[in-house]
Amino acid sequence: MIPTAETPADRLVLEAVGFSLSTLPADARIAIALSGGVDSSVLLDAAVRVAGASRCLALHVHHGLSAHADAWLAHCEAFARERGVEFAAERVEVSRDAGVSVEAAARAARYRALDDMCASRDVATLWLAQHADDQAETVLLQLLRGAGLAGLAAMAPEYLPAGASVTRVRPLLHLLRAQLEQYAGERALQSIDDESNADTRYARNALRHEVTPALAVHFPGFRDALARTAAHAASAQRLLDALARIDMESASRDEGRALSHDALLAFDDDRALNLMRYWMRTSGFVAASSARLGDALRQLREIGAAGEGHGLRIDHAGHALRSYRGLVYWEAGDSNEPADETALAARAISELAWQGESIWRLRQWRGTFVFADADVAAGDSDTIPASVLRRAVLSARSRSGGERMRTSEARNAPSRTLKNLFQERGVPAWKRDVPLLYVGDDLLFVPLLGVNRATLPEQVDEAETRVKIIWREDLLIA
Template structure:
């Protein structure tokens, strides 16, 4: 589906969209991140004209940060429907964790939601509407923040984030905001004006409204110069990432969720810091300042690989750096709190009246309980009579600290805290954030630890069928 281009802005926008479309298979669907602002409105309108409505999917994220958020959702749905485009939306909760700005938290929540919507619909390409002015503002912000090469590299025209399901593409990255606004005016598009974009208390808005207009007057080519700076930084960063991947092969433990303390400390400071930055990106953590990373490495060197790191005081983006049994990892919580006892984030309780279902999906835990038939006379001591699972409602709950269970079949054996059992079995803290399965008010099963024998009856009907409970984590997609 094409349309005759009649104006310079029309030709530029359609050409940019057409180029991105030409790199995709002929039947590939395209998801467009659609906020309803002028930029994403232009991108969606042009995508429909070039690719056809049937290949497009408009995705909207409702942050709830503005009093107008519901009206924006309605506008976006109507805009998409008018063009015959499938529309989907998701509401998100924006984290208010200490050390993370609302802007950064909203951005993180938005991308997680967009990627999840793409994955659930089998769409492998996500188009974003950032343009040349956005790119220039990003480079300036990173320069002013003293960012490293990864920050100066700014926004790539196309990339697939680690663990993401959809490749992110920015078809309009080389076009100016003014060109998009011209296109929107010529097409008589209606768009949303987010009132927060005028608030110059936000750094990006201050640059947009007060700095870049002056640069345009005195340095009219500054956007191209900053784009070249971003390209040079991206090239240099790729080399650093290649080196970090070599070091990760030696230092990575538990599929990259931890680093070997020995292997990390064997590197010189520059190389160790490069590895830590790369590792944090693979974990989805926001970048830390050079001062904070330098302090972390200094403390790790002081405690040595043999130390347990109880004195580490490094907090970042709602996480604390921990050292345990020769491993270094990030744990949810604050370093002033005891490791792993109360730092895990609580999730909403889920309940199930079990009627012999084989699976119980828990999206908030990114995993599934599997109830596998084990027959009438199982040999596995960790099976449970089916009648036990039906005596009350099952519930999946977060740890709150202090929970106890008995893993021994001996009735007179003492119960022990989950924390002690996890430590005894050498289970690192980042694996302990698991749902506890209760039957009524009794703790029944803990992933990685097994069945709480104290919750089982002394006598079991010989004809009662048994079930083995298995906890299976999702593949990491975000």
């Protein structure tokens, strides 16, 4: 039940929050992204009044970009505790990849952290505090950048991004900043002011402080007009996405991680570019410019479907576009580097003193090593004596490049690089980011390739228990 409103601003905010709450089950918990600014402070305060403190969870992300970041975290925790709300925070590092602005990198890191915190807690939805002024600024920015319909559609009131754990909702999207500030003043809410918001070197701040005030004088209804533009663009974009989904059915390979070169090039330019935009967006990439996508399609047409894309020079958001054996995909790294998997970021080494465990969960790899009893009599030859696993500490490591192994049982067979073995077996680059299993300092097992026979002893006890190692990604674990 919505509390009795005391003022017009109070009524507007409580009604907006109440509407979003009405779409959820009666006992559903809500996570609120709390930066400590006026907007998110208003959202949390109103959510507590309408839903009750027990149903709310305040989440804060510490970017470390400001000297005041620690103070902001402390303020947010105190603000939540004063209202009896559970509080959680996570610290992130903002990457500085070439071609990605600090704003975009911080936003991506923030949403990843928020989603991780939601996934580990029993919440039904994540509420964000963007409002009508934010929406108008976003549409203007996208217009000035020459964005397509997806950009002009700006911020949706409710959406579930690819890979996100919960739906994101913007209850205040139709309210003005001035209405939120009036609510905060009437409720005597204490908030913080990020000093970077006044820096007009950032495009959004320049619009907020220098452009939209002038628009408000000459075009008082510009916010509503831009909101309608966003709604029309969103409607048109849904139609383009429906077409892209149809095209993905014929062009998608490996669960959407790659596109068929033949199928992509069979479309005319407009349709192929629409498919590429949809593919990148649903894969979690930030939007690429029309010029970059157009250049990518031109280069793909030049090399032809049968050719290898070693000459492709398309970099975007820390990845390079590759073409390999009739597939088009994105690989971590730079296009000036050799097309291989070793550019992938290294993960922390995990160790296990094996004592007969049947599974070894590796969270950083999102998968599990399974140690299963082997049936040698049934012809299962790719097995390991149990004594080898106990010989030294097992470790799971990232590839660093140049690793070699021998897959042949013949003792005089030469070892070969993992890169060559992966290529020989047609394993695409994005599947080669797997943990290498070492026993001591010796490479023992590589997922998708098998056992390194150079590590096994020449003489084995036929009666000894043998083990088969299996690598299972999280999706395959029952």
